Amino acid sequence: MGGTPDNVAESREAEEGRAGSGEAGGPGAPPVWSRDFALFFVGRAVARLGDTMLPVALAAGLLQHGYGAGAVGLAMAATAGAFAGLVVFGGVVADRFSTRKLMIWADLVRLGTQAFTAALFFADRVVLWEICAIGVVNGVASAVFQPGVAGMVPRLSSDIQGANGAIRIAESAAQLAGPAVAGVLVGLASAGGVFAAHAATYAISALCLLLLRLPPPAAGSRSPGRGASAFKADLVEGWREFRARTWLWGVIAVWCLYMIAVFGPTVPLVATEVVQEHGPRAYGLVNSALGAGTVVGGLLALRLRPRRMLRAGAIALFGFAGFPATVGLGLDVPAMAAGAAVAGAGMSFWGVMWATSVQTQVQPGVLNRIHAYDVAGSLAMLPVGQALAGPAAVALGADRVLLVSGAMSFVVVIALLSVPAIRGLVRVDTPVTRAPSSAPPAAPPSVPPSVPPA
The missing domain is CATH 1.20.1250.20 (MFS general substrate transporter like domains)
Structure with missing residues (x-):
C-alpha cells in the first residue's frame, strides 16, 4: 500500500508529536478530549455515518436498475468476505508500517471507489460484477484500515475507557442518522448521491487523520524486519x-x-x-x-x-x-x-x-x-x-x-x-508496554498471574 517502514515513519510521527502542543496521548494528556482525539473522534463518527448509508444506497440503486435482493446480498458479501479474509494480514501490515499512513491510504482508496460508483449510478451504467469488484477493493482497504483503529486510541488519550465510550456514542448516533440521511439523498439525487456523500465521508476521515499530531510510539513498539519470511514470522508471532x-x-x-x-x-x-x-x-x-x-x-x-x-x-x-x-x-x-x-x-x-x-x-x-x-x-x-x-x-x-x-x-x-x-481480569488504566516475546505473557502487576483479563 506504499507505506513507510515503522523505524522511519514512526520516528517522523514522534517528531510531529514533540513539535505539537503536547495534547496527544500520554502521561500529561487530558483524560479524553484533546485536539488530536477530537480529530480522530470526528473522523470515526463521519466514516461510520457513511458506512451506515451504504446498505440503503446499494439496495435502492440495484433494485432501481433491475437487480433483485440476491444481487444486493452479493454486493454486500463481496465487501464483507474480502474484509474477513484479509483483516488478519492487515494487522501484520499495520504493525510493520506507519499505521496512520496506511489508514489514510485506505481512506483515499475508498474515496476513489465510492466516487467511481457514484459516477456509474449517475450515468445509469450499473453492472453487478463491477459493483462486486468495487466491493472487494473496499473490503481490502477496510482490512488494512481497521486494525490500526485499536492502536490509535491509546496514543491519543490517557483515559482509554472514556475514549472508547465517546467513540461508541458517536458511532451509535451516526448509525441512527445514517439510514435516514441516505433515504433523503436517494429521494433527492438517486443512489448516486448517496455514494457521492459516502465518498466525501472518507475524504473527511483521511483529512482528520492527516491533521493528527501523534505522540512518540509507546515502549514495546518495534521495527519488524522486511521480506516474506519476516511477514510470516510476524503473523505467527501475532497468533x-x-x-x-x-x-x-x-x-x-x-x-x-x-x-x-x-x-x-x-x-x-x-x-x-x-x-x-x-x-x-x-x-x-x-x-x-x-x-x-x-x-x-x-x-x-x-x-x-x-x-x-x-x-x-x-x-x-x-x-x-x-x-x-x-x-x-x-x-x-x-x-x-x-x-x-x-x-x-x-x-x-x-x-x-x-x-x-x-x-x-x-x-x-x-x-x-x-x-x-x-x-x-x-x-x-x-x-x-x-x-x-x-x-x-x-x-x-x-x-x-x-x-x-x-x-x-x-x-x-x-x-x-x-x-x-x-x-477475574483486573483492569489496568495504561497500556501494557512489555516487549512481545514467544513466551506466554506475564500478567500485569495488578492481575494475579493465574487470572487472565476477562
Whole structure:
C-alpha cells in the first residue's frame, strides 16, 4: 500500500508529536478530549455515518436498475468476505508500517471507489460484477484500515475507557442518522448521491487523520524486519501472542457461539417478523430504539469504571436477550422497542469494556495484530448464523428460533462468566508496554498471574 517502514515513519510521527502542543496521548494528556482525539473522534463518527448509508444506497440503486435482493446480498458479501479474509494480514501490515499512513491510504482508496460508483449510478451504467469488484477493493482497504483503529486510541488519550465510550456514542448516533440521511439523498439525487456523500465521508476521515499530531510510539513498539519470511514470522508471532492470553481467545471462542446462536439469527428474523406483523415503520422504530440504547450504553461506559471490566460487560450482555425474546413472544411494538433499547445498551457497554481491555492489556508492538485476530474471530461465525436462520425458521418457526436465541443469550453470558481468566481480569488504566516475546505473557502487576483479563 506504499507505506513507510515503522523505524522511519514512526520516528517522523514522534517528531510531529514533540513539535505539537503536547495534547496527544500520554502521561500529561487530558483524560479524553484533546485536539488530536477530537480529530480522530470526528473522523470515526463521519466514516461510520457513511458506512451506515451504504446498505440503503446499494439496495435502492440495484433494485432501481433491475437487480433483485440476491444481487444486493452479493454486493454486500463481496465487501464483507474480502474484509474477513484479509483483516488478519492487515494487522501484520499495520504493525510493520506507519499505521496512520496506511489508514489514510485506505481512506483515499475508498474515496476513489465510492466516487467511481457514484459516477456509474449517475450515468445509469450499473453492472453487478463491477459493483462486486468495487466491493472487494473496499473490503481490502477496510482490512488494512481497521486494525490500526485499536492502536490509535491509546496514543491519543490517557483515559482509554472514556475514549472508547465517546467513540461508541458517536458511532451509535451516526448509525441512527445514517439510514435516514441516505433515504433523503436517494429521494433527492438517486443512489448516486448517496455514494457521492459516502465518498466525501472518507475524504473527511483521511483529512482528520492527516491533521493528527501523534505522540512518540509507546515502549514495546518495534521495527519488524522486511521480506516474506519476516511477514510470516510476524503473523505467527501475532497468533502466538493471541493464544497466550486465555481471556482473549476464550472470549472469541464463546463469541463464535454467540454469532451462530444469537446475533446471526436475531438480525434477519427480527426484521422479517416485525415487518410482516407490524409493517416497515414499526421495524424502523424498533431499530431506532436499538440505536438509542447503544448511545445509552456508551454514556454508562463513560461513567462506570468497574475493576473487573469483562465481568461487568458480560453481565450487561444479559440485556440483549430482550431483543429476540420480545419479538419471539409476539409482544406489541412498544415492548419490542424497549427490549431493543435494553439490548443496545448492554451490547454497547460490553463493547467498550472489551475494547478497553484489549487496548490496555496488550502491548503496543502486537496490538494491531491482536485486534485483527479479534475482529476476524468475532465475525467468522456471523454468516453461518445468518445462513442457518432461514432453514431453522422453516423447521421450527421464526418465533421459536428467536426465543431460542434469547435463551442462548443467557447461556453465552454464563459461559463467559464461568471462565476464571475472563471474569477475574483486573483492569489496568495504561497500556501494557512489555516487549512481545514467544513466551506466554506475564500478567500485569495488578492481575494475579493465574487470572487472565476477562
